[in-house]
Amino acid sequence: MTTTSTNTAAQGAAEIPERMRAAVLFGPRDIRVVDKEVPVPGPDEVLVKVAMCGMCGTDLKIYDGHFPQTPPYGQYTPGHEWTGTVVACGETVDELAPGDRVCIEAHHGCGRCDNCLVGLYTACLNYGDWKKGHRASGMTADGGFAEYAVHNVASLYKMPENVSFKDAVLITTAGTGLYGLDATGGYIAGDNVVIFGPGPVGLMTVQACKQLGARRVILVGTRASRLEMGRRLGADHVVNAREADVVATVHELTGRGADLVIETSGSTSTPQQCVDVVRRGGRILFVAFYPEPVTFDLSAVVRNDVTMYTTRGEGGNNVKRAVALAEMGRLRGEELVTHEFPLEEIQEALRVMREREGDPLKVVIAF
Structure with a gap:
C-alpha cells in the first residue's frame, strides 16, 4: 500500500497510508x-x-x-465507541503525541452556543x-468503523498503561452513566x-454507583x-423481571422505595415500573432511547414529588472521571466484551447483535 505523511500542519506525523479500509453506510441496512x-x-x-470500536443499540438505529x-x-x-493510538496531531495540539493510547468522548460541541x-x-x-x-463521532461525523479516525483533541483522553483497549471501549459507555449521576446530584452515598x-x-x-457509596444497588433485567x-x-441484589414481581421486590428490599x-x-x-418503585420525593434518571413513544403515569410522579432527569451521552467531562476510576481498578470493562469481529465482517457483527446470537453483551470490531 502506498504511504505518505499527513499534511504539513500535522505535527509528529508518522508514515500513514493514503487510503484505508472503512465501513460505509450506503442505505438502510446496507453497510x-x-x-x-x-x-x-x-x-x-x-x-x-x-x-477497537464497540457497537451499541444506537448503531443498530443508524x-x-x-x-x-x-x-x-x-x-x-x-x-462512536472507539479507541486506538495517536499517529498524528494538528498544528495546535500539544496535549497528546503520536504513540499515546486514547479513548474518546463521542460528542464535541461547537463551543460557542449557550449550552x-x-x-x-x-x-x-x-x-x-x-x-x-x-x-x-460516528453520528454526525465519520467514526471508528475504520482503520483511522480523526477527532477533536478536547474529546480524547490519554489512557493509563493498566487500562486495555477492551476496557477503553466501555469507558465511553461508563461516561454515559456517570453523566446521568452527575446530573441527578452526583452524591449518592x-x-x-x-x-x-x-x-x-x-x-x-x-459499578459507578457502588464506587460512589450507594447503600444498595438493585439491578433489574x-x-x-x-x-x-x-x-x-457489584450489584447487591438482582431481580429477574420474568420470575419475580419487580415492584414488590424493590419495596421489600428498600422499605419505602428507591x-x-x-x-x-x-x-x-x-x-x-420506574414510577412504581421510586420513593416519594425520589429521583428517576432516563438515559435510554426508545423505539416509540412511551406512556406512564405522570400524575403519580407529580403527586409523589418525584424529580425526573434525562441526559444524553457521556457529557460533563465524565469520560475523564471514568478513565480515573478505571486506572484505580474501580471500573471493569474488559470482561463485558463477549464478541470480536474483524472489520470485513461488520455485517455479521450487526446481525449477531440484533439477533442476540450467543448472548452478546458488548460486540466489538477489532483491528
Whole structure:
C-alpha cells in the first residue's frame, strides 16, 4: 500500500497510508467495507489508528436508517465507541503525541452556543452543524468503523498503561452513566439505587454507583446471564423481571422505595415500573432511547414529588472521571466484551447483535 505523511500542519506525523479500509453506510441496512481516503487532522484534531470500536443499540438505529442528522449515504462511516493510538496531531495540539493510547468522548460541541458555554455540549444548539464546529463521532461525523479516525483533541483522553483497549471501549459507555449521576446530584452515598437494564450502560453504572457509596444497588433485567454479570460487578441484589414481581421486590428490599431509579433498558414498559418503585420525593434518571413513544403515569410522579432527569451521552467531562476510576481498578470493562469481529465482517457483527446470537453483551470490531 502506498504511504505518505499527513499534511504539513500535522505535527509528529508518522508514515500513514493514503487510503484505508472503512465501513460505509450506503442505505438502510446496507453497510459495505470499502477503500476510503485516510482523513487529515485539522489544527485542533488528532488522527488515531483505531484498535477497537464497540457497537451499541444506537448503531443498530443508524444501520436501520432511523437516526437523525447522519452524513449522506455513500460517504458516512459510523462507530462512536472507539479507541486506538495517536499517529498524528494538528498544528495546535500539544496535549497528546503520536504513540499515546486514547479513548474518546463521542460528542464535541461547537463551543460557542449557550449550552456549550455552560457545559451542556451533548445538547449543543448547533448539533450537526459542521460549519460551526460541532462533531459527534460516528453520528454526525465519520467514526471508528475504520482503520483511522480523526477527532477533536478536547474529546480524547490519554489512557493509563493498566487500562486495555477492551476496557477503553466501555469507558465511553461508563461516561454515559456517570453523566446521568452527575446530573441527578452526583452524591449518592447511602442511597438505595435501582437500575433497569443489565446491558453495557447498566452494568457500568452498577459499578459507578457502588464506587460512589450507594447503600444498595438493585439491578433489574430479563436475562439471567447478564444479571449474574451484574452481581459479579457489584450489584447487591438482582431481580429477574420474568420470575419475580419487580415492584414488590424493590419495596421489600428498600422499605419505602428507591431513592434513585436509573432506566437504561430502552423498554417502553419500564418507565412505569420506574414510577412504581421510586420513593416519594425520589429521583428517576432516563438515559435510554426508545423505539416509540412511551406512556406512564405522570400524575403519580407529580403527586409523589418525584424529580425526573434525562441526559444524553457521556457529557460533563465524565469520560475523564471514568478513565480515573478505571486506572484505580474501580471500573471493569474488559470482561463485558463477549464478541470480536474483524472489520470485513461488520455485517455479521450487526446481525449477531440484533439477533442476540450467543448472548452478546458488548460486540466489538477489532483491528
